[in-house]
Amino acid sequence: MLRLKNLTKSYDDKVIFQDFSMEIEKNRITCLLGKSGCGKTTLLNVLSSITGEFTVARSDFEKLKYSYIFQEPRLLDNYTVYKNLQFVLDSKHLSKAEMDESIMSCLKMVEMDKYSHYYPNQLSGGMAQRVSIARAFVKDFDVLLMDEPFKGLDPTQKEDIMERFLEMWRQNRKTVIYVTHNLEEALCLAYDIHVLGDSPTRIIYTSKNAYKMNDSDRDIERNRLWEILRSQI
Amino acid sequence: MRLMKKRFLKAAAIILWLLVWQILSVIIGKELLLPSPYITFATLIRLLSQPAFYNQILYSLLRIVAGFLTAVISAFLLGVIAGLNKNVEILLSPFITVIRSTPVMSFIILAIIWFSYNLAPLAVNIIMCFPPIYDNVVKGIRSTDNKLLDMAKVYRVQPVKVFTGIYLASVKPFLMAGMNTAIGLSFRVAVAAEVLANPRYGIGTKLLQAKYNLDTAEVFAWTFVILLLSFLFEQLFKKITEGGRRNAPAEKSDKII
Numbered sequence: 154m155l156r157l158k159n160l161t162k163s164y165d166d167k168v169i170f171q172d173f174s175m176e177i178e179k180n181r182i183t184c185l186l187g188k189s190g191c192g193k194t195t196l197l198n199v200l201s202s203i204t205g206e207f208t209v210a211r212s213d214f215e216k217l218k219y220s221y222i223f224q225e226p227r228l229l230d231n232y233t234v235y236k237n238l239q240f241v242l243d244s245k246h247l248s249k250a251e252m253d254e255s256i257m258s259c260l261k262m263v264e265m266d267k268y269s270h271y272y273p274n275q276l277s278g279g280m281a282q283r284v285s286i287a288r289a290f291v292k293d294f295d296v297l298l299m300d301e302p303f304k305g306l307d308p309t310q311k312e313d314i315m316e317r318f319l320e321m322w323r324q325n326r327k328t329v330i331y332v333t334h335n336l337e338e339a340l341c342l343a344y345d346i347h348v349l350g351d352s353p354t355r356i357i358y359t360s361k362n363a364y365k366m367n368d369s370d371r372d373i374e375r376n377r378l379w380e381i382l383r384s385q386i
Numbered sequence: 387m388r389l390m391k392k393r394f395l396k397a398a399a400i401i402l403w404l405l406v407w408q409i410l411s412v413i414i415g416k417e418l419l420l421p422s423p424y425i426t427f428a429t430l431i432r433l434l435s436q437p438a439f440y441n442q443i444l445y446s447l448l449r450i451v452a453g454f455l456t457a458v459i460s461a462f463l464l465g466v467i468a469g470l471n472k473n474v475e476i477l478l479s480p481f482i483t484v485i486r487s488t489p490v491m492s493f494i495i496l497a498i499i500w501f502s503y504n505l506a507p508l509a510v511n512i513i514m515c516f517p518p519i520y521d522n523v524v525k526g527i528r529s530t531d532n533k534l535l536d537m538a539k540v541y542r543v544q545p546v547k548v549f550t551g552i553y554l555a556s557v558k559p560f561l562m563a564g565m566n567t568a569i570g571l572s573f574r575v576a577v578a579a580e581v582l583a584n585p586r587y588g589i590g591t592k593l594l595q596a597k598y599n600l601d602t603a604e605v606f607a608w609t610f611v612i613l614l615l616s617f618l619f620e621q622l623f624k625k626i627t628e629g630g631r632r633n634a635p636a637e638k639s640d641k642i643i
Contacts, residue, residue, distance in 0.1 A: 198536075203540060223537065227533050227534055227537040229555065230555070232551060240547060241538075241543055243542075243544070288541075298540075
């Protein structure tokens with residue numbers, strides 16, 4: 154279990170987190186569900202140290218290695234797909250052959266190996282996001298953070314990319330913290346779901362072991378989560 | 387066809403202005419004030435036959451190229467540091483403001499006092515080419531995509547790779563724009579400095595000598611040489627940057643849907 158206790162953070166006099174605490178089961182996909190602007194992305198940025206200036210009583214998240222799939226692919230336009238993956242690898246500790254093998258196997262998993270020599274601006278949005286998933290898995294990590302990575306994709310692309318993501322995740326089963334405001338995505342991917350409320354950000358409901366539920370229990374849980382989300386608007 | 391038309395129009399414009407020049411020189415009728423194009427080109431051909439002509443050009447070019455390259459390297463390095471660190475930018479800002487607002491002639495006179503006649507044009511060239519390149523490099527660093535920097539931070543990418551992969555890509559178009567401005571400036575400043583510093587060899591020295599000899603045709607001929615060299619350098623620079631662009635990512639039109 155990874156624990157975060159009493160996180161406090163303000164931004165421009167606005168309190169975002171006030172003694173916020175959270176527990177994340179290791180080696181599972183945990184979803185943080187909540188409406189836009191409730192502090193989900195800020196929480197991921199705090200965990201990965203993108204955002205600084207916060208206080209915390211205890212954090213098991215410090216000194217962990219992270220991978221991050223952002224809302225947008227964040228690829229380097231001047232580098233090919235292959236070089237984008239190579240960019241995040243530590244060239245000092247890997248031989249050329251090892252690097253080549255891990256890059257190509259990750260690209261193969263997302264069916265982008267044929268496009269390794271392409272530049273990002275030659276790819277569609279879905280293809281670029283697949284490359285960013287491959288980049289997240291090419292480097293060893295303890296926790297994978299995902300910030301609405303399927304937002305803006307059409308339903309067919311989304312389904313395809315989600316499947317490929319799950320396929321890759323099943324190979325190492327590392328801890329994943331997945332942020333979304335889409336209930337169906339959360340139910341499709343997550344083991345545990347934390348629903349977040351805002352002002353300041355807090356967990357208002359936790360759905361445990363959503364993945365184990367049978368269809369009828371899942372429907373009940375879906376309705377319950379939907380009601381909670383609706384009450385937040 | 388369109389290219390042919392464009393070339394034809396350009397050639398026609400040059401011929402038209404040569405004609406205007408010829409007519410004006412006939413109207414004025416004094417070679418000392420305005421020599422005709424024919425006399426100017428005859429003087430140029432006479433200069434071309436003299437071995438010393440190439441020596442003058444070589445020395446001027448050495449000052450121009452060395453000054454330009456020194457300015458590029460120093461402005462790039464300081465621009466990167468200032469772009470990354472606001473305090474360094476504040477520290478350098480009085481120096482940059484002084485360079486930008488001081489008349490070139492003041493720098494040339496000071497450089498003649500401080501350095502040798504040969505080095506003064508080089509020093510002034512460096513100082514005058516520095517600000518446009520420096521300003522652009524700082525802008526380039528500041529316009530770096532923070533989202534990419536955040537990505538690199540999360541993945542713990544080595545600083546050297548962050549610099550070459552993210553910062554350099556952001557700075558490149560700004561650096562090119564700065565260099566483009568500086569390259570034209572370099573020719574004008576170096577020759578002006580040579581006129582005042584009067585080194586043993588240099589186009590500026592020859593310009594001044596022609597003026598003393600009341601040989602206006604030679605002044606025109608040397609001016610033509612400066613324009614031609616400046617044009618050739620700008621074309622060479624364009625070719626180099628276009629070569630760099632050819633290796634860059636393809637345009638959106640090649641996108642796979």
